[in-house]
Amino acid sequence: MATKGDSQSTMKFDKRLLSLDNALKTHRYQKDSLLEVLHTAQESYGFLDKDIMAYVAKALKLPASHVFGVATFYNFFKLKKPGAHVVTFCLGTACYVKGSEDILKKVETEFKVKRGESTVDGKLSVFTTRCIGACAMAPNAIIDENVEGRATSESIIKKIKEVKGD
Amino acid sequence: MRPEELHKSAEMEQELRTSYKFRINVCCSSGCAHFGALKVLKAFEDAVKEFGVEKICKVARTGCIGTCSVGPAVMIEPGDYLYESVTPEMAKKIVSEHIVNGRPIKGNLYSNSDFFQKQLRIVLRDAGKIDPLRMEDYIAVGGYSALAKALTTMEPAQVIAAISASGLRGRGGAGFLTGQKWNFVAKSSTTPKYIVANLDEGDPGVFANRTLAEADPHSILEGMAIAAYAIGSEQGYIYIRSEYPLGVQTLKKAVEQAKTQSFLGEKVLGTDFRFDVELRLGAGAFVAGEETAILASIEGRRAMPRPRPPYPAVSGLWGKPTLINNVETLANVPLIILNGSAWFSKIGSPVCSGTKCFSLTGKTNNPGLIEVPMGTTLGEVVYDIGGGVPEGRKFKAVLVGGPSGGCLPEDKLNLPIDYDSLTKAGAIMGSGGIVVLDDKSCMVDTAHFFTDFCVDESCGKCVPCRVGLTKARGILAGIMGGEGRVEDLEKLEKLMFLAKDVSLCGLGQTAANPILTTLNYFKDEYLKHIVEKKCPAGSSNCFNKQGKGMNTK
Numbered sequence: 126m127a128t129k130g131d132s133q134s135t136m137k138f139d140k141r142l143l144s145l146d147n148a149l150k151t152h153r154y155q156k157d158s159l160l161e162v163l164h165t166a167q168e169s170y171g172f173l174d175k176d177i178m179a180y181v182a183k184a185l186k187l188p189a190s191h192v193f194g195v196a197t198f199y200n201f202f203k204l205k206k207p208g209a210h211v212v213t214f215c216l217g218t219a220c221y222v223k224g225s226e227d228i229l230k231k232v233e234t235e236f237k238v239k240r241g242e243s244t245v246d247g248k249l250s251v252f253t254t255r256c257i258g259a260c261a262m263a264p265n266a267i268i269d270e271n272v273e274g275r276a277t278s279e280s281i282i283k284k285i286k287e288v289k290g291d
Numbered sequence: 292m293r294p295e296e297l298h299k300s301a302e303m304e305q306e307l308r309t310s311y312k313f314r315i316n317v318c319c320s321s322g323c324a325h326f327g328a329l330k331v332l333k334a335f336e337d338a339v340k341e342f343g344v345e346k347i348c349k350v351a352r353t354g355c356i357g358t359c360s361v362g363p364a365v366m367i368e369p370g371d372y373l374y375e376s377v378t379p380e381m382a383k384k385i386v387s388e389h390i391v392n393g394r395p396i397k398g399n400l401y402s403n404s405d406f407f408q409k410q411l412r413i414v415l416r417d418a419g420k421i422d423p424l425r426m427e428d429y430i431a432v433g434g435y436s437a438l439a440k441a442l443t444t445m446e447p448a449q450v451i452a453a454i455s456a457s458g459l460r461g462r463g464g465a466g467f468l469t470g471q472k473w474n475f476v477a478k479s480s481t482t483p484k485y486i487v488a489n490l491d492e493g494d495p496g497v498f499a500n501r502t503l504a505e506a507d508p509h510s511i512l513e514g515m516a517i518a519a520y521a522i523g524s525e526q527g528y529i530y531i532r533s534e535y536p537l538g539v540q541t542l543k544k545a546v547e548q549a550k551t552q553s554f555l556g557e558k559v560l561g562t563d564f565r566f567d568v569e570l571r572l573g574a575g576a577f578v579a580g581e582e583t584a585i586l587a588s589i590e591g592r593r594a595m596p597r598p599r600p601p602y603p604a605v606s607g608l609w610g611k612p613t614l615i616n617n618v619e620t621l622a623n624v625p626l627i628i629l630n631g632s633a634w635f636s637k638i639g640s641p642v643c644s645g646t647k648c649f650s651l652t653g654k655t656n657n658p659g660l661i662e663v664p665m666g667t668t669l670g671e672v673v674y675d676i677g678g679g680v681p682e683g684r685k686f687k688a689v690l691v692g693g694p695s696g697g698c699l700p701e702d703k704l705n706l707p708i709d710y711d712s713l714t715k716a717g718a719i720m721g722s723g724g725i726v727v728l729d730d731k732s733c734m735v736d737t738a739h740f741f742t743d744f745c746v747d748e749s750c751g752k753c754v755p756c757r758v759g760l761t762k763a764r765g766i767l768a769g770i771m772g773g774e775g776r777v778e779d780l781e782k783l784e785k786l787m788f789l790a791k792d793v794s795l796c797g798l799g800q801t802a803a804n805p806i807l808t809t810l811n812y813f814k815d816e817y818l819k820h821i822v823e824k825k826c827p828a829g830s831s832n833c834f835n836k837q838g839k840g841m842n843t844k
Binding site for chain 1: 728
């Protein structure tokens with residue numbers, strides 16, 4: 126079982142690891158708590174890298190391949206570190222019908238970044254999501270946790286430039 | 292709390308509620324909260340203090356009122372005055388004019404009375420009227436009295452009989468008879484038994500279940516507890532999408548509160564019945580809504596469906612008998628127990644009783660959350676409740692049932708909403724999404740969009756879904772990119788019938804619907820793309836360089 130003093134782990138002991146350890150303990154290291162534990166890990170670290178997944182695998186006595194399989198199966202888990210600012214485009218039906226794909230394409234061109242990736246300087250990541258449930262205000266984009274409803278490409282590009290400090 | 296105390300508590304809460312002359316309900320569910328409802332709530336709270344009316348006017352944080360397009364929405368009782376697009380500045384003005392001077396501000400009122408006229412709100416009866424974070428609000432409107440009635444006056448078999456007689460069918464989409472499902476699990480002698488409330492509303496464009504959880508979480512818990520009593524279960528799980536943070540928060544709080552007053556836990560309402568509920572978070576997998584996949588996900592595995600039988604009623608969570616119900620189904624249960632099955636079976640159409648909640652979105656004038664009796668026609672939803680198509684455009688199709696639903700044309704608008712009629716027309720009830728499309732929406736593009744979604748969300752276990760849908764997406768992209776051939780259409784149809792017939796689970800079986808219905812009702816549009824190399828709707832995704840870059844493999 127992995128503990129804070131585990132010599133084989135490359136994980137630095139800090140607040141984030143403490144909350145992960147606490148989650149493992151709360152779930153009594155049960156194998157079927159894997160999803161819950163991964164949720165906590167992502168909440169603390171912001172993403173799941175190889176070290177984190179290996180750590181969880183060891184703690185729950187699961188093959189690392191199983192943990193990797195679960196983490197990659199679910200869209201919610203992020204395996205790469207996101208950029209300093211994040212813009213997420215809703216590609217749910219209502220937003221798509223109202224042109225969110227067009228806005229997204231224009232943002233990709235403007236900031237030279239592809240969906241699911243970050244800009245070279247690491248300042249901006251562009252993600253997509255399937256429905257945030259604000260369909261009545263479609264199309265929507267989330268810029269650093271603020272929802273921009275009834276979006277247009279102009280309004281979104283302007284807002285991104287604002288938060289990025291361009 | 293004991294049953295007799297519950298009654299007293301409800302009376303006290305009602306008295307407290309009526310001691311206020313006015314009540315300002317501020318919708319703070321996700322849609323409105325995204326657009327500043329919490330600031331509006333704070334502004335109202337400050338304003339009633341500023342004007343010294345806090346003794347006669349209660350400001351309440353509530354769930355969804357339904358008019359999501361004009362959020363933040365605020366409703367003032369008495370008189371149900373509905374203010375639209377309220378800002379913190381307006382809040383002050385509303386308090387001074389409406390509350391202090393008794394003059395509603397006409398210019399800011401929601402003017403479209405038709406939106407509510409054809410609706411019948413029974414599941415959403417208290418949505419927007421009670422504070423979801425205050426269990427006392429739920430008790431005041433009769434909450435948990437159905438559970439008390441079931442536990443103290445009915446045998447488990449009588450509860451099941453009442454649900455069966457009501458004709459309630461599963462609101463998750465497939466429409467299986469709820470009473471029958473309960474009976475299967477109840478009959479099993481294996482223990483323990485589990486109950487799973489399905490709130491994995493993964494369809495893009497659908498938010499009916501989320502809104503229910505955010506507006507009236509205790510109705511779900513009460514339904515679960517009654518179901519658990521009927522089938523003999525002591526442990527329940529609510530499986531909810533992690534993309535619904537407010538819903539998760541609200542339900543978590545509701546479970547905690549219910550435990551403090553013994554609506555959940557050991558000795559529920561002072562009887563020998565015990566029942567506990569835990570939340571399980573999804574992680575963004577559409578397929579996890581399928582009943583065997585949801586079990587895998589709760590057990591901490593990849594959400595991959597498995598063949599049935601054995602059905603979850605026989606072998607579900609950890610191999611034990613498990614009842615899986617959609618949350619909307621469960622929210623109907625307390626009403627049936629309280630008002631009787633005869634009351635329920637009178638609502639709706641002769642073939643299908645009750646109501647159904649839908650999120651109405653797309654090219655409609657009044658997007659929002661609606662609840663209509665079964666048997667309401669699609670036309671009534673699109674034109675009477677939805678107010679038609681905006682910007683003077685022409686109605687083209689209505690998409691019912693999410694990404695695996697069907698696109699129905701104008702001549703199907705007289706179709707009554709019930710499971711069988713929709714399935715016959717090629718759509719499905721699904722979890723409750725209605726998206727209106729106008730003449731600017733390209734049907735090939737729409738079919739491609741949904742197929743792309745299903746390819747993305749396919750778990751990859753069975754070939755017809757994994758390979759068949761990918762092939763279909765390639766053919767559609769080809770047609771959109773100008774490389775389509777007439778024989779593609781036949782190929783597409785064959786492929787989709789195959790996927791429908793032999794896929795392992797509901798995802799693959801219904802993923803064909805958008806393609807099959809658009810092929811059936813809008814074949815002309817496909818042919819225009821193929822023969823004339825033209826997109827009649829003028830979609831920017833057809834015949835451009837980026838269109839060619841779409842996945843044509």
